[in-house]
Amino acid sequence: MTTDSIDELFVEGLQELYYTEQQLVDALETLADQTNDEAASQAFTEHRDETMEHVERLEQVFEQIGEEPQEKEEQVVKALIDEHEQFAQENEGEVLDRYNMEVGQKTEHYEIASYGSITSLAEKTGHDEAADILAETLREEEQALEEVTQATEQFDQQEIAGD
Numbered sequence: 001m002t003t004d005s006i007d008e009l010f011v012e013g014l015q016e017l018y019y020t021e022q023q024l025v026d027a028l029e030t031l032a033d034q035t036n037d038e039a040a041s042q043a044f045t046e047h048r049d050e051t052m053e054h055v056e057r058l059e060q061v062f063e064q065i066g067e068e069p070q071e072k073e074e075q076v077v078k079a080l081i082d083e084h085e086q087f088a089q090e091n092e093g094e095v096l097d098r099y100n101m102e103v104g105q106k107t108e109h110y111e112i113a114s115y116g117s118i119t120s121l122a123e124k125t126g127h128d129e130a131a132d133i134l135a136e137t138l139r140e141e142e143q144a145l146e147e148v149t150q151a152t153e154q155f156d157q158q159e160i161a162g163d
Contacts (some may be wrong), residue, residue: 010121014061015072017114020161021054023077024107026085032090035100040151042053044104053135061122076110101152108145115141 028048034040062069084103088096115138122131 001136005132006121007125010118010125010127011065011067012072013114013118013121014058015063015070016030016074017036017118018055018058018069019071019074020077020111020114021051021058022071022142023074024048024051024111027081027107030084031100031104034095035097037097037101037151037155040097040101040104040148042115043144043147043151044100046147047104050140054140057133057137061133064126064130064133073113076115077107078109080110098152098155100157101148101155104148104150105145108148111141112145128160 025048028044031048032041032044032048035044059069081102084099087099091099115134119131119134119138122128122134
C-alpha cells in the first residue's frame with residue numbers, strides 16, 4: 001500500500017472502517033444467535049443495531065469529505081471472522097459462548113484503536129465535523145466493550161458458581 005499523503009491515509013482508514021462495520025453487522029448477528037448466555041446475546045444484538053448506525057455515520061463522513069463510500073478489506077477483521085467461523089464449526093455450548101464473548105472483546109478493542117486513530121487523522125486533516133462524528137462512535141465502541149466485558153464477567157461468575 002502506497003499512500004502519498006495524510007489525506008489519503010485518512011480516506012483509506014475510513015474505507016477500512018467502512019468494511020469493518022459492514023462485516024460486523026452480520027458477525028454480531030451470528031454471535032447473538034450462537035450465544036446461549038442471555039446477557040451476552042443481548043449485548044451483541046444491541047451492538048449490532050449500533051453498528052448499523054456506525055455504517056450510516058461513516059457514509060455521512062464520506063459525504064462530508066467529498067468521497068464515495070467504499071470498502072477496503074481489513075485483514076485483521078477478516079482474520080477474526082474467519083477464525084470465529086472455524087471455531088464455531090468445531091465447538092458448541094459453554095465453550096462457544098465464552099469464545100464468542102472473547103471475540104466480541106477483541107473486536108471492540110480493535111474498533112476502539114481504529115476509531116481513535118481515524119478521529120485523530122480527521123482532526124489533523126481539518127475535518128472537524130467528521131472528527132466529532134467519529135468521536136461519537138468511538139465513545140459508543142468503548143461503551144460496547146464495557147458491556148461485553150460485564151457480560152463475560154457475569155458468565156464467568158455463573159460458571160464458577162455452577163462448578
